[in-house]
Amino acid sequence: MIHEFLIRTKEKTQVVDLTEKVAAIVQRQGGEGICCVYVPHATAAIVINENADPNIGLDLLDALAALVPEGKWRHDRIDDNAAAHIKAAILGPGETIPYGDGRLLLGRWQSVMLVELDGPRERKVLVRAA
Numbered sequence: 001m002i003h004e005f006l007i008r009t010k011e012k013t014q015v016v017d018l019t020e021k022v023a024a025i026v027q028r029q030g031g032e033g034i035c036c037v038y039v040p041h042a043t044a045a046i047v048i049n050e051n052a053d054p055n056i057g058l059d060l061l062d063a064l065a066a067l068v069p070e071g072k073w074r075h076d077r078i079d080d081n082a083a084a085h086i087k088a089a090i091l092g093p094g095e096t097i098p099y100g101d102g103r104l105l106l107g108r109w110q111s112v113m114l115v116e117l118d119g120p121r122e123r124k125v126l127v128r129a130a
């Protein structure tokens with residue numbers, strides 16, 4: 001079954017750690033397999049990286065802002081959020097994580113995170129552990 005939960009973001013750009021929510025789904029599933037975490041959105045993304053130091057997420061947002069300036073794109077004429085689309089396309093909408101014994105096989109410093117790029121909004125996250 002595909003699990004679904006909602007995240008209400010609070011900022012224009014923001015990183016939200018999903019690791020505990022995803023780990024709980026995998027724990028209920030048990031055993032071993034592959035877990036897909038996916039956002040069905042065009043201006044949000046899923047990444048796996050360190051969140052022990054939350055500055056890494058802020059640095060990622062700053063790096064993306066430096067890479068993709070606001071307000072100079074064709075889509076801005078109709079929706080004014082082209083930079084968010086481009087950043088989301090660079091990061092991608094999902095990640096796949098192996099699990100064993102009902103536990104995500106993430107590295108010591110890895111977390112699963114939603115990256116909000118055009119908030120604040122309500123974001124749907126889909127998780128399938130199979």
Ligand code: ZN
Binds near residue numbers: 075079080081082085
């Ligand atoms: Zn748009």
